[in-house]
Amino acid sequence: MNQVPAVIRVLFVNARITLGMPLGILFLVWFFNWALFATLADAVPPAGRTTGGLMAIYFVFGSGYLQTMTQAFPFALGMGVTRRAFYTAVALLVAVESAGFGVLLGLLNLLERATGGWGLRLRFFAIDFVLAGDPLRQWLVYAVPFVAVAFLGVFVGVVFKRWGSTGLWTVGTTTGVLLGGLAVLATWGQWWPAVGDWFAAQSVPALLAGYPLVLALLLGAGGWLAIRRATP
Amino acid sequence: MIAANPVSLTGVSKRYREVAALDEVSIELAPDTIHGLLGRNGAGKTTLMHILTGQAFETGGDVRVFGEHPYENAAVLRRVCFVKESQRYPDWFAVRHAFKAAALLYPNWDARFAADLVADFDLPLGRRIKKLSRGQLSAVGVVIGLAAQAPLTIFDEPYLGLDAVARQLFYDRLLADYAERPRTVVLSTHLIDEVSDLIEHVVLLDRGRVLLDGDAESLRGDAVTVSGPSGAVSTFVAGYDVLHREEVGGMARVTVRGVSERPDFAGLSFEPVSLQQLVVRTAQSRRAATAARTRDDGPVGAGNGNGGRR
Numbered sequence: 088m089n090q091v092p093a094v095i096r097v098l099f100v101n102a103r104i105t106l107g108m109p110l111g112i113l114f115l116v117w118f119f120n121w122a123l124f125a126t127l128a129d130a131v132p133p134a135g136r137t138t139g140g141l142m143a144i145y146f147v148f149g150s151g152y153l154q155t156m157t158q159a160f161p162f163a164l165g166m167g168v169t170r171r172a173f174y175t176a177v178a179l180l181v182a183v184e185s186a187g188f189g190v191l192l193g194l195l196n197l198l199e200r201a202t203g204g205w206g207l208r209l210r211f212f213a214i215d216f217v218l219a220g221d222p223l224r225q226w227l228v229y230a231v232p233f234v235a236v237a238f239l240g241v242f243v244g245v246v247f248k249r250w251g252s253t254g255l256w257t258v259g260t261t262t263g264v265l266l267g268g269l270a271v272l273a274t275w276g277q278w279w280p281a282v283g284d285w286f287a288a289q290s291v292p293a294l295l296a297g298y299p300l301v302l303a304l305l306l307g308a309g310g311w312l313a314i315r316r317a318t319p
Numbered sequence: 320m321i322a323a324n325p326v327s328l329t330g331v332s333k334r335y336r337e338v339a340a341l342d343e344v345s346i347e348l349a350p351d352t353i354h355g356l357l358g359r360n361g362a363g364k365t366t367l368m369h370i371l372t373g374q375a376f377e378t379g380g381d382v383r384v385f386g387e388h389p390y391e392n393a394a395v396l397r398r399v400c401f402v403k404e405s406q407r408y409p410d411w412f413a414v415r416h417a418f419k420a421a422a423l424l425y426p427n428w429d430a431r432f433a434a435d436l437v438a439d440f441d442l443p444l445g446r447r448i449k450k451l452s453r454g455q456l457s458a459v460g461v462v463i464g465l466a467a468q469a470p471l472t473i474f475d476e477p478y479l480g481l482d483a484v485a486r487q488l489f490y491d492r493l494l495a496d497y498a499e500r501p502r503t504v505v506l507s508t509h510l511i512d513e514v515s516d517l518i519e520h521v522v523l524l525d526r527g528r529v530l531l532d533g534d535a536e537s538l539r540g541d542a543v544t545v546s547g548p549s550g551a552v553s554t555f556v557a558g559y560d561v562l563h564r565e566e567v568g569g570m571a572r573v574t575v576r577g578v579s580e581r582p583d584f585a586g587l588s589f590e591p592v593s594l595q596q597l598v599v600r601t602a603q604s605r606r607a608a609t610a611a612r613t614r615d616d617g618p619v620g621a622g623n624g625n626g627g628r629r
Contacts, residue, residue, distance in 0.1 A: 090397070105411065158408075165407065167396035167399055167400065169396060172393060
């Protein structure tokens with residue numbers, strides 16, 4: 088029996104929370120930014136009315152999938168769902184939700200520009216850092232990071248279910264040591280300018296869609312390998 | 320070909336380093352029977368049930384549920400409902416979400432029965448599960464286990480926090496439903512007296528090993544407590560498997576297994592042994608025997624001799 092459709096519906100039984108939470112947070116963060124700049128009025132020149140509040144929805148999305156693995160996964164396993172069905176359902180859901188949120192952010196981007204930055208020249212969605220040109224690339228730039236943060240949440244959740252807090256510490260320290268080592272290496276070799284140049288040379292779609300996609304695939308594959316022997 | 324038993328275990332072990340949570344467990348659970356899985360805390364009951372549902376992994380032996388290995392086997396798992404005391408529910412679930420999820424996942428879900436049970440147990444459908452009392456949480460599991468109508472239904476101490484009235488309600492509903500729609504039920508419990516009228520087959524685990532495995536009726540008939548003058552009792556029970564012995568003054572009370580005759584002589588009297596007494600005495604006598612053997616063998620390494628010895 089294919090359990091995947093049932094699992095997807097189980098993950099949505101309380102859609103008010105699972106879907107409503109990221110959207111609600113996005114609206115609140117946007118609203119407070121808007122209200123803030125409305126209050127500050129002319130204290131901030133128009134060029135400075137840019138905010139990184141958009142990050143919030145990615146954060147909420149990723150932590151939602153972390154909880155999916157730490158809470159919904161043990162529940163589902165107890166209800167006779169296979170690990171394979173659960174992981175497949177989660178992967179499908181990540182893809183569909185990311186695509187949907189990508190479209191939504193793309194539309195809000197257009198709306199923001201059409202309304203002159205919500206009447207305040209506020210740049211919440213259409214920040215320079217993410218502008219990619221044509222609509223397809225713009226959609227990828229918004230959507231793919233959702234996939235990456237979701238699989239980061241999934242991966243961390245699976246590591247926790249499989250190896251407990253020891254696993255989390257191991258993954259955390261290993262990542263820290265690796266990144267720290269690379270930083271030391273770059274400093275020692277005086278490669279920082281080259282690193283900066285490399286980032287500057289990347290196009291926005293490559294930086295925000297291409298590399299995150301590779302990261303998402305690696306985390307997704309790692310999560311799949313780890314979940315096969317995970318216990319509730 | 321004869322259909323496979325719902326559960327068939329051959330030499331199943333689960334070892335963590337030198338500790339054996341399960342040690343060569345071989346049991347068959349027949350279809351359409353209520354099985355009692357009994358044993359003390361840490362006897363291996365929960366480990367066994369997790370292995371049966373593919374949630375934990377055996378380190379040796381052969382596990383068959385409906386003839387197949389349960390691990391990642393949707394065809395088997397959809398026919399099994401395991402209600403465990405430690406079942407986790409997502410924080411964002413209210414009671415009704417748990418039932419909605421169970422209805423989606425169990426093909427035989429009986430929504431009307433579930434609604435009746437919710438009324439019986441007075442469950443607040445709109446309340447978040449994490450806000451429920453221990454008893455209400457147990458009741459959620461009981462409702463899922465009964466309404467899922469799974470061909471193999473496993474209850475792991477389903478009564479925690481339930482008062483005597485609610486427990487009786489559970490037993491009554493289980494029995495009535497079982498009579499109407501027979502299936503294979505496994506009840507893991509400490510409250511042996513409460514379920515002794517329900518269970519038809521008994522498996523007693525102790526330190527990961529099977530101590531008793533038989534139908535409840537013949538196990539009960541198999542054991543008897545003999546009392547009378549010490550000398551006469553000792554003569555009578557000689558050669559039998561003595562589970563327990565008490566002596567006060569010149570009188571003795573001895574619980575033995577395998578005695579079929581009840582002779583009327585020498586002032587001996589015979590009392591039936593309840594399932595609970597049988598289980599307790601069997602576990603005690605096995606422990607005493609193990610302890611005696613361990614002493615005879617001289618000191619063994621610490622941590623050894625824990626379940627792994629025979």
